[in-house]
Each structure stands twice: as structure tokens, then as C-alpha cells.
Amino acid sequence: MEIYLPVAEMSVHWLVILGMGLGVGFLSGLFGVGGGFLLTPLLVFYGIPSTVAVATTLSHITASSISGALAQWRKRAIDFTMAGVMLSGGIIGTVFGVWLFAVMRRAGQMDLMVSLSYVVLLGAVGSLMLNESWVALRTARAGGPPPVHPVNHVWIHGLPLRLRFRQSRLYISVIPPILIGFVTGALSAIMGIGGGFIIVPAMIYLLRMPTNVVIGTSLVQIIGITTLTTLLQATSNYAVDIVLAATLIAGGVVGAQFGVRVGGRLGGERIRFLMALLVLAVFLRLLWGLVMPPGDLYALTLGT
Amino acid sequence: MMRRRIFLSLFFALSCFGPALGEEDLVSGVSQDLIQITSNYTGSDIVVFGDVERQEKAAGRDIVVVVRGPDAALTVRRRDRVAGVWINHDAATLSGMPAFYYLASSRPLAQIAPQAAALARYGIGVANLQPDTVHAHHEVEPFRQAALRLMGDQGLYREAPLGVEFLSETLFRAHVPVPAGVTRGQYDVEVFLLRGGNVVSAQSTPLFIDQTGLERRLYNWAHDQPFGYGLATVVMALVMGWLSSVIFRRPA
Structure with missing residues (x-):
């Protein structure tokens, strides 16, 4: 049966949308990420206008993040001070991102900007993750101790405006968390992602936060950013489709539960390795679209 | 386009107020004047029917049925390779193009009017759709051609060369499929009676398409x-x- 999306103004097959939500939800439960980087390109391949795809994916991420955040909250594994500081940067980044989004849409370069951001980000994150998990997998097989990350960011400790983050047992400058928040906020608006796969490594390797509070804190930050971006996209670009969002979420929340269960049976390194392969596959598909001669040189949009 | 508008509205006005003006009289109707888009809308069919009088002159006349959607601006972008990446480069915005155009005729257009210019005068046929105004910094024709082709690919510009069937010497009927992806707004159902490639009579009926x-x-x-x-x-x-x-x- 077809359903009509009132904002995208098109008919889609509801089983396809539900299936996408289910599949991406499964992967996001498995890998512990929001899955925006998979869902937005999938919706665009299916024919949803990229403006609607970017803006609507965000509420899918809100929904899949909330159950994780509640579980972490019960374990008291959330640093609300850190989340608040990052969000203050995130708000500015989101406003900037939505503004840039509107400018690029008027210039007709929306699709290019979305694809380029994806190619750069997925290529970089995918190869870093592949390398890291490959090393970890080999070490684990050899029976040795897990590798110690020798990254020591002395410069971060030299910055002014220091603040005590009790839950994270850190006394560092607020500038790096604000910058991380800004970058993920902007990317969230432009790419329709929550940014978990950027925030989590940044918190561990740059801020040196203890891993037990990283997941909960990043989820709170992601919920804040996606909520704000959904509101801004709804008011400035009229690009949020509530029917599409409801269908995606219905599939997503169910898929995520199965993903979490399967994920419990696989080891952490193996999951990261599989996820790196997935990220690189999406990267190659988008790169292909950018550099190969298009089948049709002309493209048509209704409106000016 | 404007010229076509004025010409046609004059024609429609005259054929409404003075039935004797057209040499031959044309009566037509549409099966419905409102299409409502609901949650399970997957497209629908409308039927345009009509009757031409003067049975004795039945030979050599043709019927063309046109359903055209609300005027829209079509922006066509051409991709070019810049630094190894294909990006949207040149663009043209064609204003006053129909968002939907379906033409059904009793014979292929090339047989109705052997000289292409005859139908161009009335703006009949997908190939004769011209924008009111154009916003572009270069030659427009390739962009217009691309717009016609791409709208055709989406099923929004179509021609059915034998889409008008005669049920008797004078009674005709055409099925017009309205696909799922149509714009909301006011449509016009135009029926033309042609003889020797010239429009001798015409009628226009509004059709509304709306979400509900x-x-x-x-x-x-x-x-x-x-x-x-x-x-x-x-x-x-x-x-x-x-x-x-x-x-x-x-x-x-």
C-alpha cells in the first residue's frame, strides 16, 4: 500500500520506508550509533528530496537515542555539565548549519554539499576506524594486552576558561567541548546525522573522558542537537515530514532492540571492524556518484 | 506564451458567447471537476468526452484534448566537471511552464498538421511548450529541451497520439491518466476541434486537484x-x- 507524504508531496510504499527504518535501526542498535549517515543517503537513493531526507532523519535519531540515554541515566553515567557545555556550542553550530543549508539550497548546490560532506567525513572516519579495529583485532587474537593510545594533547590543557567536570573527573578548558559541539551541530543540520561517530571518538581521544560516561553524555548531546535541528528545519525550511518520520521511527525502534541483542554477542573490536567496512562502503558509493560521469547531464527541479 | 494565452482566451470567450461563430459546434465535458489527493492516492483517471455537431462534415476533422497543470517555474541545471567532481554549473529557470501536460489526439499530431508551425501557433503539443520568461545567462533552447524530456521521464508531459477515440461519427472520448506525483492547483481541460491543421472550435473547463x-x-x-x-x-x-x-x- 502506498502512503502519501504531505510535506515531501509524494507517494511512497510504506513497507519500503518501514523496512529502511528497521534495517538502519538494527545497525544502529548493533553499532551504538544513531544511523543518520546510513538513513539519509538511503532516503535520497529512494527518491525523497534531499532537503526532506536530511531534516526528517533527525527525528529518527532522536527516537533511537532516547532509550539509550534513559538506560545510561538510570546508571548515573551522564555528565550533564559536559553535555550542557557541548550543547551551547552545538546551538550556534546548528543555527549556522541551517543557514548554510538554506543558502546552498537557493544556489542549487544542496546535493553537492551533502555528498561532499559525506564523502570527506565517511572516508576519514571509516579508514581511521578500520585501521584502529584491525590493530585491536590482531592484538586480541595474539592474546596481548589492548593497545594503549599514546595520544597526549598537552595543548588542550594549556587553554584558558577551565571548568571542573565532576562526573568526568576532568578540569579542562570549555573551548574544546564547545568546538566539538559546534562542528557536530553544523554537520547535523547539513547532513542529517546525530554525529555520534564523531563525538564519541572526540570525547575519548581529545577530551580524555572516562569511557563509562562517554556514551550517555554523547546521547544527551545528540538528543539536544537533533531536537533543535528538527525545530529549525521545520521553521526555516519546512522540510520535516511527520508521516515519513513516524514510519521510520516505528521501524527503527523495533530494529534497534534486535540490533542491541545481536551486538551483545559480538565483541567490541569485531563490531567496530564491521562498522568501518559499512562506513567505507557508503563512502565508495557516494564517491562513485561524484566522480563518474552522470547518466544525464541535466537535472530538473520545480520552482526557482 | 502570452500571445498564446491571449489568443486562446479570446477563442474560448468567443466560442462560449457566440456558438454561431465557430463554423462547427463543439460540446464537451469532464467526468469530474475535482480530484482529491488522499493518503492512498496512487493516481487516477479522468474521462473527457464530447460531441461535434454537423455529422455530414465528419471526415477530415480532428479532436485534440489537452489537460494542463498550474503554471510553474522549472529550474534546469546542467552538470559540469570541476576539479574532477561533477557539480551543477549552468542553470536556466523557465517560468510559466505547465506543471502537468497531457495531450490526447484522434490522430498523430504530425498528420493533423503537416506543417509544425501551425500547431506551434496554438501552443499545442509538448514540443511547442514555451516559457513566459526565462532567467538564464546563455542559450536557452538546450535547457528547454532538457526540461521537456525530464518532465516526460517523470510522466508529467505526455502525448497519446491515438488517445481520442470516436464512439460514433460525432461522439468522442479520451482517458487522461493523472499520476500520483501531480502538483496541487487549478488545471485546465482544453478540447480543440481542428480541420486541416487549423483550430476551428475550442472549449476549456477548469479541473481542481487538491490534497484533502x-x-x-x-x-x-x-x-x-x-x-x-x-x-x-x-x-x-x-x-x-x-x-x-x-x-x-x-x-x-
Whole structure:
């Protein structure tokens, strides 16, 4: 049966949308990420206008993040001070991102900007993750101790405006968390992602936060950013489709539960390795679209 | 385009007020004057029917039925390779193009009017659709051709060369498929009676296509109160996410 999306103004097959939500939800439960980087390109391949795809994916991420955040909250594994500081940067980044989004849409370069951001980000994150998990997998097989990350960011400790983050047992400058928040906020608006796969490594390797509070804190930050971006996209670009969002979420929340269960049976390194392969596959598909001669040189949009 | 407009509206006005003016009289109707887009709308069919009088002159006349959608601006972008990457480069905006155009005729257009210029004068046929105004910095024709082709690929510009069937010497009928992806707004159903490639009589009937029910209300809500709509979307996402964690919580 077809359903009509009132904002995208098109008919889609509801089983396809539900299936996408289910599949991406499964992967996001498995890998512990929001899955925006998979869902937005999938919706665009299916024919949803990229403006609607970017803006609507965000509420899918809100929904899949909330159950994780509640579980972490019960374990008291959330640093609300850190989340608040990052969000203050995130708000500015989101406003900037939505503004840039509107400018690029008027210039007709929306699709290019979305694809380029994806190619750069997925290529970089995918190869870093592949390398890291490959090393970890080999070490684990050899029976040795897990590798110690020798990254020591002395410069971060030299910055002014220091603040005590009790839950994270850190006394560092607020500038790096604000910058991380800004970058993920902007990317969230432009790419329709929550940014978990950027925030989590940044918190561990740059801020040196203890891993037990990283997941909960990043989820709170992601919920804040996606909520704000959904509101801004709804008011400035009229690009949020509530029917599409409801269908995606219905599939997503169910898929995520199965993903979490399967994920419990696989080891952490193996999951990261599989996820790196997935990220690189999406990267190659988008790169292909950018550099190969298009089948049709002309493209048509209704409106000016 | 404007010239075509004036010409046709004059024609329609005259054929309405003075039935004796056309040499031959044409009566036509449409099966419905309103199409409502609902949640399970997958396209529909309308039937245009009519009757030409003067049975004795039946030979050599042709019927063309045109359903055209609301005027829209079509922006066509051409990609070029810049630094190894294909990006949108040149663009042309064609204003006053129909968002939907379906033409059914009793014979192929090339047989109705052997000289292409004859139909161009009336703007009949996909190939003769011309924009009112153009916003571009270069030659427009390739962009117009691309627009016609791409709209054709989406099923929005179509011709059915034998789409008008005669049920008797004078009675005719045409099925017009209206696909799912059509724009909302006022459409015109135009019926032309041609002889020797010249329009001798014409009629125009309006047709409205609109969203209805829940879809309409959601669309209005998204545009009239975007903040409340956005907030509702977020709350819905939070509640659905929370519910799932309650339902699927593993027994401790």
C-alpha cells in the first residue's frame, strides 16, 4: 500500500520506508550509533528530496537515542555539565548549519554539499576506524594486552576558561567541548546525522573522558542537537515530514532492540571492524556518484 | 506564451458567447471537476468526452484534448566537471511552464498538421511548450529541451497520439491518466476541434486537484505553525523512543 507524504508531496510504499527504518535501526542498535549517515543517503537513493531526507532523519535519531540515554541515566553515567557545555556550542553550530543549508539550497548546490560532506567525513572516519579495529583485532587474537593510545594533547590543557567536570573527573578548558559541539551541530543540520561517530571518538581521544560516561553524555548531546535541528528545519525550511518520520521511527525502534541483542554477542573490536567496512562502503558509493560521469547531464527541479 | 494565452482566451470567450461563430459546434465535458489527493492516492483517471455537431462534415476533422497543470517555474541545471567532481554549473529557470501536460489526439499530431508551425501557433503539443520568461545567462533552447524530456521521464508531459477515440461519427472520448506525483492547483481541460491543421472550435473547463483530509491538515500545519509542528514531531519521536524501551525492556 502506498502512503502519501504531505510535506515531501509524494507517494511512497510504506513497507519500503518501514523496512529502511528497521534495517538502519538494527545497525544502529548493533553499532551504538544513531544511523543518520546510513538513513539519509538511503532516503535520497529512494527518491525523497534531499532537503526532506536530511531534516526528517533527525527525528529518527532522536527516537533511537532516547532509550539509550534513559538506560545510561538510570546508571548515573551522564555528565550533564559536559553535555550542557557541548550543547551551547552545538546551538550556534546548528543555527549556522541551517543557514548554510538554506543558502546552498537557493544556489542549487544542496546535493553537492551533502555528498561532499559525506564523502570527506565517511572516508576519514571509516579508514581511521578500520585501521584502529584491525590493530585491536590482531592484538586480541595474539592474546596481548589492548593497545594503549599514546595520544597526549598537552595543548588542550594549556587553554584558558577551565571548568571542573565532576562526573568526568576532568578540569579542562570549555573551548574544546564547545568546538566539538559546534562542528557536530553544523554537520547535523547539513547532513542529517546525530554525529555520534564523531563525538564519541572526540570525547575519548581529545577530551580524555572516562569511557563509562562517554556514551550517555554523547546521547544527551545528540538528543539536544537533533531536537533543535528538527525545530529549525521545520521553521526555516519546512522540510520535516511527520508521516515519513513516524514510519521510520516505528521501524527503527523495533530494529534497534534486535540490533542491541545481536551486538551483545559480538565483541567490541569485531563490531567496530564491521562498522568501518559499512562506513567505507557508503563512502565508495557516494564517491562513485561524484566522480563518474552522470547518466544525464541535466537535472530538473520545480520552482526557482 | 502570452500571445498564446491571449489568443486562446479570446477563442474560448468567443466560442462560449457566440456558438454561431465557430463554423462547427463543439460540446464537451469532464467526468469530474475535482480530484482529491488522499493518503492512498496512487493516481487516477479522468474521462473527457464530447460531441461535434454537423455529422455530414465528419471526415477530415480532428479532436485534440489537452489537460494542463498550474503554471510553474522549472529550474534546469546542467552538470559540469570541476576539479574532477561533477557539480551543477549552468542553470536556466523557465517560468510559466505547465506543471502537468497531457495531450490526447484522434490522430498523430504530425498528420493533423503537416506543417509544425501551425500547431506551434496554438501552443499545442509538448514540443511547442514555451516559457513566459526565462532567467538564464546563455542559450536557452538546450535547457528547454532538457526540461521537456525530464518532465516526460517523470510522466508529467505526455502525448497519446491515438488517445481520442470516436464512439460514433460525432461522439468522442479520451482517458487522461493523472499520476500520483501531480502538483496541487487549478488545471485546465482544453478540447480543440481542428480541420486541416487549423483550430476551428475550442472549449476549456477548469479541473481542481487538491490534497484533502489529514494530508491537507498536516501540510497546512507544517506551513502555518511550523514551530508547533516541529515540536510535535520531536515529542512524537521522544515518546516513541521511550515507549519502545519500556515495551522491549528485558526482564531483570
